[in-house]
Amino acid sequence: MKKTTFSMQRFIRILSVFILTFSLSAYAQDATKAKKLLDEVSGKVKSYNNIVFDFKYSLSNPKKNLNQECKGNVVLQGNKYVLNFMGVTRIFDGKKVYNIVPEDEEITISTFDDKKDDGLTPSKMLTFFTSGYKYAWDIVQNVKGRKIQLIKLTPLDPKDNTKEILVGIDSQTKNIYNLVQIDKDGTRTTFTINSFKANQPLSKNHFTFTESKYPNYYINKLD
Template sequence: MKNVFLTALLLVFSVSLHAQDKKAKELLDQVTAKVKSYKNISIDFRYSLTNSKENINQESKGNVVLEGDKYVLNFMGATKMFDGRKNYTIVPEDEEITISKYDDKDSKAITPSKMLTFFNSGYKYSWDITQNIKGRKIQYVKLLPISAKDQRKEI
């Protein structure tokens, strides 16, 4: 009887998780489609780095403006721009500007389309908390790297 109960509980739990994961993927797809329909978009974000072994707890804010396959990213005191052909990195603190050609074969190269679809491979989706921020309902989706070698715990 105990085994039957545990099996039933596990089945209900796994069906519930699968439904939430499907719901998370559907939300990500809806947001991606909506964002792609805009001519341009501005995104403010927050990045947290936590390493309890090294006693590191760092938080940085940034923003990115996307228009077609072009972008301007401001993060950690640097500005990175892409005009569709070249990448420009400006670091005012070092009085340095780097210009490099875009290599579409480079899997690590960042483009707006990759920013909006990177989660389609290499991640599991998880329906996360809902918060009311300034009168707006915000639904969070947690992205968990599939690879155990990935240094990120979650996005």
């Protein structure tokens, strides 16, 4: 199977370069305001029957000569999803993960393990921030007439490789617009949602893997 630099954890958590200094009293007030807005976003995401969005993903680290950019799309319903990214289709039906690689005509099937690092899934991407972070109210950006409020997240775990994350939230729709992550080694990852739709008509088999569709593929069952 073709190796890819894709990391679900990196895809879900993204860090920002904007760092502001707050007094203790201001931080306490702004942290409450920031957490309230994030809770609104999380609540809205959970209220949808399904979500469909296209995204742009970029990764850079000049010291490591990393510079990568690509696009993808995701369909989510509950914890199930279909992700198309970097030439790979990944299906999660709630129990098993199916990685389909057309270039190699290979399919890898494995049982989902929530305890593993790669157990972070697209279904958690829009709500991962509800715990494990300190929150701070950051600046507002104007993006093509849209007011994007930035919330800064700092991991509570000192062993976390992530330094900080900025979550950009559309002030009108209360949907996530982008996330920017900078790791402690200087790697910067940016994730931007280009289009977002909710409660779309989906077939009942949308998240079902059908082996007969891939007659010439090598199927590797890991467990």
